[in-house]
Amino acid sequence: MLSFYLVLVSLLLLEPFSVARHSFSSNREQSDQSRASEDLVANLPGQPVVNFKHYAGYVTVNENNGRRLFYWLYESPSLPDEKPLVLWLNGGPGCSSIGYGATQEIGPFLVDSDESSLTVNPYSWNKEANLLFLESPIGVGFSYSNTSTDYANLGDDFAANDAYAFLHEWFLKYPSYRTRAFYIAGESYAGKYVPELAEIIVDRNKDPSLFIDLRGILLGNPETSDVQDWQGMVDYAWSHAVISDETHRTIIASCDFNSNDTWSNQDCSQAVNELLKQYKEIDIYSLYTSVCIDSLTGSDDNSTPVFKTTSKMMPRIMAGYDPCLDDYAKSYYNRLDVQKALHVSSGHHLRDWRICNMSVFNGWSDSKESVLPIYQKLIAAGIRIWVYSGDTDGRVPVLSTRYSISTLSLPITREWRPWYHQKQVGGWVQEYEGLTFATFRGAGHAVPTFKPSESLAFFSSFLSGASLPFKR
Template sequence: MDFGLKLTVFLTSAFVSTISSVHHVLGNDDLVTNLPGQPAVDFHHYAGYVTVNEKNGRTLFYWFYEAMSHPDDKPLVLWLNGGPGCSSVGYGATQEIGPFIVDTDGQGIKFNNFSWNKEANMLFLESPIGVGFSYSNTSTDYDHLGDEFTAHDAYTFLHKWFLKFPSYRTRNLYIAGESYAGKYVPELAELVHDNNKDPSLHIELKGILLGNPETYDAEDWRGLVDYAWSHAVVSDETHKIISESCDFNSNDTWGNEDCCKAVDEVLKQYKEIDIFSLYTPVCIGDTAGSDHKSLQVMMKRTSNMMPRILGGFDPCLDDYAKAFYNRLDVQKALHVSDGHYLRNWSICNKKIFDDWADSKPSVLPIYKKLIVAGVRIWVYSGDTDGRVPVLSTRYSINTLGLPITKAWRPWYHKKQVSGWFQEYKGLTFATFRGAGHAVPCFKPSSSLAFFSAFLLGESPPSSR
């Protein structure tokens, strides 16, 4: 770790001891006071930039919401969306779990009654550079984007962010995310864990929470195919060809023409529906999103990366977010513009996705390390997602061979079955019945209850 970061951490630690009770003093410049259309709330929220590399001008955008009540007594949760190249502010903060959700006209926001800042202080980060409002003044930085680059910048961000909000320096931290953040989150958690050997860099990492996460490329891909077949998206014949000709554990699998043609057939069928939510309508009509109603498919048949699919779970909602964040008054309120110059914001940066070079084929070795370290790991799956389906996650977890401590059983919310769960030694896995890829969009109330159980380290309710 470089001297500059260590000095930053030392100064943070010294400063927190003097003003730990006034956690937003240094963040006042980032206080959001005039967000257009914002409902009245009793909590503070902050947005702005943290520079993670002074020399290159590499800067990440965040939006932070204090807990609705007793923020000094509640943990800090960092939320990351995936892609790679998609915005945690555009998805997580304002479509899923933040207190303000973009409204259907794209011109305003509405209050989310099931916001996760009821239970925690929520920090949303647009990462890496090139995502949302995050950027670098050095063009060559964009040539290095990948898992390791992203993890190191996010780690530096955390320590720099603690300078703005010093009382959070010693607060319990949980890292959460979904989709490709299934790689971001464990990778960042591993970096925190490894650097915690240095007391001056210590962060109170307590757990990670992963929704429909990309985990282990070979099993993710096998699960995608098996799920499509088991849910009648593709024929028996197509599935049989894949079973006989595809070896997803091999780097050479995409050299097999029969395999490639059969996999292309799976993706072709998924273009007809929403792969992120099998049983809900796609966005069709005279909306800005109609041009994007087909699934964007990107096949990366390279030696170091399994194929990936880029897309959003609801193209219409994506466009509402785009309209909102490209308003000059919104950008001024969030401290990304001076009110005269408009920054171009998009919910996903396709170029990042196309150029992504560094992707771990599996983060399960990190799971093993974090389990040994006593870090809480909870994984959940919306069971109508075809993109990173429940089968992919079950296959991946099964390869860990963890002992079962609590057998498969339903969990309940408001006296109804919300899904099923199983507890292993060091890991909890749960499903959400009838939820797609971005679970909180489909099951906001039960998601909040599940999140609360995670923070408490208690099993989801297993009786009505």
């Protein structure tokens, strides 16, 4: 079966994974609290005054190889000791959760267009939960390894295992969160990261010493199942007048997305090339907003993905009402004073930060064709699954998600209907046994960037397990 992202040249052996069974003694917890205080962020350049604490720094997930993952924790401004912990992951693979999720979508600080100051996000999700952003895997953002061979092993299993190791080490650093209600959220290729990590947690929770109180997962415009993702992408491009009737008919007639040899069919390859060519003219992640002209004409940023006809697709480039948000983030996080405040750099060494690392993307060695079997496993384990889709995204369009969910044949518990926010239709929603699917009307790939108020209300409903409002 075709991989949506990867042509595997060879299978790489991932290193064995284990988590030490830590004894959470009071002495250990006291010393770990002091470790956490060292990561307190103070004097972040351009930061407005806020009434919550935030922490940033590194957690070592492999001592021998020097593998370290960068995190940023924002406490909730109200009742942080009582609210749940939510881990947010962005995808790519190779794109930064700091640059996207924290800076452009759901975090409390948004980088201004002057690239030097921060604005408070009035719709930050830390109003409802403590937010933990992780740059994963190594090679993404500020995360790294001192062992070069680690980068040759990057793939889904590698990322999930390192993220799991990160959590247990992070809980040692922040022991007050160890028994907190825990959720995992993410978008795009994190549609694979999130359920894969959740599966490891469910499996290893059988050992009480490793227990993590995972309650649910939240997935936005998620990569889910390669076959359905491709089919949805093609049908969406045609139904939204991006490609011609002729191109659509050629793809339908010649492309077998269930095949391991899809691209050997020349008619299929040429037709998909035509689809990608048309999407190069606009923002595939947001059909109806402008592109960043400065980036198109003057940037030599080698992290900018390039379209090509293989089974690979590119990570998100730009989205949002301001299409140059990525540029602002890149400039801000490559400042030495910012990196010092985030405990990334000391002295005069500047670490190169990219919003997407194409070396990670191009070297990805392992991608599951479908995470739908994991959905079934998590539902059986009682894990809440909510999936949402901005309906103006062409990259992982709403059709792809609907096609994927339909293959599960889950019993419907509440029929398709509009949901409302501030007396307006926010989108449409359908509830199944164990899964809720909702659309966001007029939102692109990074839904909270387009619909911040609606997204915060949606997030609140997810945490409470309550149905979305169905009356004005």
